[in-house]
Amino acid sequence: MTHFELSDAELEQRFQQRIDDEQKIEPKDWMPAAYRKNLIRQISQHAHSEVIGMQPEGNWLSRAPTLQRKMILLAKVQDEGGHGLYLYSAAETLGASREEMVDALHEGRAKYASIFNYPTLTWADIGTIGWLVDGAAIVNQISLQRTSYGPYARAMVRICKEESFHQRQGYESLIALVNGSDEQKAMAQDALNRWWWPSLMMFGPHDADSAHSGQSMKWKIKRKSNDSLRQDFVDQTVPQADFLGLHIPDEELKWNEERGHYDFGEIDWEEFARVVNGDGMCNRDRVRHHKKAQDDGAWVRDALRAYEQKKRANAEKAA
Amino acid sequence: MNEAIKTEQSALLNFVLAEADDALILGQRLIEWCYSAPYLEEDLAISNVCLDYLGRANNFYEYASELDTRKRSADQLAMLRDSREFSNLLIHELPIGDFAFTMARQFVLDVFYVEYLAVLMDSTDDRIAGIAAKSAKECDYHLRRSREWILRLGDGTEESHTRLQNGLNELWGYIPELFMQSEAEKQLMAQGVCADRAALQPAWDACVNEVLEQATLTRPDVSWKVSGGREGIHTETHGYLLADMQFLQRAYPGQQW
Numbered sequence: 001m002t003h004f005e006l007s008d009a010e011l012e013q014r015f016q017q018r019i020d021d022e023q024k025i026e027p028k029d030w031m032p033a034a035y036r037k038n039l040i041r042q043i044s045q046h047a048h049s050e051v052i053g054m055q056p057e058g059n060w061l062s063r064a065p066t067l068q069r070k071m072i073l074l075a076k077v078q079d080e081g082g083h084g085l086y087l088y089s090a091a092e093t094l095g096a097s098r099e100e101m102v103d104a105l106h107e108g109r110a111k112y113a114s115i116f117n118y119p120t121l122t123w124a125d126i127g128t129i130g131w132l133v134d135g136a137a138i139v140n141q142i143s144l145q146r147t148s149y150g151p152y153a154r155a156m157v158r159i160c161k162e163e164s165f166h167q168r169q170g171y172e173s174l175i176a177l178v179n180g181s182d183e184q185k186a187m188a189q190d191a192l193n194r195w196w197w198p199s200l201m202m203f204g205p206h207d208a209d210s211a212h213s214g215q216s217m218k219w220k221i222k223r224k225s226n227d228s229l230r231q232d233f234v235d236q237t238v239p240q241a242d243f244l245g246l247h248i249p250d251e252e253l254k255w256n257e258e259r260g261h262y263d264f265g266e267i268d269w270e271e272f273a274r275v276v277n278g279d280g281m282c283n284r285d286r287v288r289h290h291k292k293a294q295d296d297g298a299w300v301r302d303a304l305r306a307y308e309q310k311k312r313a314n315a316e317k318a319a
Numbered sequence: 320m321n322e323a324i325k326t327e328q329s330a331l332l333n334f335v336l337a338e339a340d341d342a343l344i345l346g347q348r349l350i351e352w353c354y355s356a357p358y359l360e361e362d363l364a365i366s367n368v369c370l371d372y373l374g375r376a377n378n379f380y381e382y383a384s385e386l387d388t389r390k391r392s393a394d395q396l397a398m399l400r401d402s403r404e405f406s407n408l409l410i411h412e413l414p415i416g417d418f419a420f421t422m423a424r425q426f427v428l429d430v431f432y433v434e435y436l437a438v439l440m441d442s443t444d445d446r447i448a449g450i451a452a453k454s455a456k457e458c459d460y461h462l463r464r465s466r467e468w469i470l471r472l473g474d475g476t477e478e479s480h481t482r483l484q485n486g487l488n489e490l491w492g493y494i495p496e497l498f499m500q501s502e503a504e505k506q507l508m509a510q511g512v513c514a515d516r517a518a519l520q521p522a523w524d525a526c527v528n529e530v531l532e533q534a535t536l537t538r539p540d541v542s543w544k545v546s547g548g549r550e551g552i553h554t555e556t557h558g559y560l561l562a563d564m565q566f567l568q569r570a571y572p573g574q575q576w
Contacts, residue, residue, distance in 0.1 A: 051359065054353070054354040055354055058353055058354045061350045061353060062347065062350055062351070062563050063564065063567060065394075065398070065567040065568055065576035066576050067343075067373065067376065070350075071370060071373050071374065074350065074353065074366055074370055075370060077354065078353070078362075078363055078370070081359055081363050084359060085363070088359075123567055173576070176576055179575070180574050180575055181574055183571060183574075184571065184574060289355070293355045294357075296357070296418075297356065297361075297418065298357075299476065300357035300361075301357055302475070302479070303471055303475025304475065307471040307474055307475040310474060
């Protein structure tokens with residue numbers, strides 16, 4: 001049976017049935033326009049986050065304290081770029097071009113993870129980002145391995161493996177700091193103080209305030225709510241902080257026997273909104289840098305196209 | 320220890336350190352492209368090349384550390400020597416310039432290192448031979464990549480052609496140093512530890528000339544040349560590169576990271 005014999009309502013019903021049956025949606029399958037749009041928004045935002053995230057971490061590449069740490073960090077930053085590539089490709093299967101997506105980033109129409117608007121001030125920030133930011137990303141991405149859109153789900157499987165590796169490396173570099181001098185310990189604590197709350201903000205607004213959550217859950221683009229993912233992250237991270245002997249900057253944080261979870265304090269949502277909306281330390285720099293690299297490279301991309309054209313023309317002449 | 324053996328050992332250390340310095344300093348420069356290249360795929364590709372150089376540096380520093388009578392670790396050798404003690408050849412330390420300059424440098428070095436490492440792989444010193452063999456494989460890939468970029472940029476647009484030609488002109492006077500034998504190398508030549516750099520020039524010329532011609536570029540004919548890296552005489556940018564790279568080890572001495 002071909003699609004045009006069915007009404008939109010029937011198509012949507014069938015589509016939803018496939019989602020409910022846990023079947024993956026593939027690029028050539030029929031899908032509601034809003035599902036496509038929602039996915040392009042989410043996947044491109046995810047891709048931009050990976051790519052913009054290269055900047056705060058890359059900020060310490062030239063200053064990494066040892067040869068090994070330098071190589072590990074470079075490999076990590078390179079992996080993040082690779083994740084950006086898979087994700088752009090996944091979004092392209094929905095008909096979005098990379099150029100359009102990057103333009104949207106430059107024009108402020110597409111967002112990226114707001115945590116990358118905070119500056120990396122010390123070496124401890126690098127380990128802390130690996131531990132907390134990659135840790136938070138993994139909690140979110142593990143649930144996205146079961147997302148309903150096939151190419152996105154498959155990209156997540158691969159990305160999760162690499163992120164777990166990054167998280168362990170970040171944590172391991174913090175172990176070195178907390179076992180080091182008083183100054184190194186203080187550096188690690190200061191980094192945790194600055195990155196803890198922004199990490200919790202990575203999961204987005206409370207479920208009740210989340211603009212895209214309801215429909216995304218129904219379409220199984222999202223598999224777990226913001227608040228439940230945030231709880232998973234806190235539960236897994238508190239014992240890790242204890243092991244490091246670092247203090248999480250939240251006086252309301254305590255184990256709740258009854259719930260079987262940690263209780264924790266309220267996020268400063270005003271700060272969240274402020275940074276998302278452009279008043280973070282690095283918002284302008286991050287986009288400006290990305291745009292500058294793109295603009296500075298325009299002549300290179302032009303040369304590449306011109307060369308390929310000449311090669312094709314020569315091949316045709318020869319044939 | 321008798322004086323002759325002592326001198327030979329210190330020549331070996333100097334040689335190994337120079338190899339390490341060359342690789343580290345170029346790697347440190349390439350880092351600057353890691354999220355600033357013309358497009359994302361190129362960020363990743365340059366990072367790959369950079370990782371190879373850092374890995375090569377690390378392998379040579381590890382060996383240097385074993386040879387060092389002062390028992391400095393690989394990291395101490397990389398992070399705690401000052402500019403006058405660094406013996407990298409100048410071409411490795413030059414600022415990255417534009418993408419054309421960077422690719423011009425990669426290309427002339429890749430052509431050199433393919434030839435050079437092929438000889439060094441047969442070093443009578445097993446450690447050096449081993450590191451060279453690993454690096455040689457990486458370098459074949461580097462050259463395939465940089466050669467392709469020379470063709471694309473040289474025979475691309477007028478702008479890319481001009482930029483690349485300018486890059487080559489700016490670079491050219493730093494190239495003769497690649498073919499000069501250091502004091503340490505002169506001492507080690509007889510035992511077959513190192514390569515005869517001057518002997519590599521004809522093969523380098525042939526390869527570079529062929530690619531430049533194919534890319535519609537002109538081999539620079541410049542009257543200037545500069546050297547001094549092996550004796551620790553560097554460009555003024557070198558100190559800033561070290562200040563940046565060595566910051567943590569200098570600011571927090573003696574710590575583990």
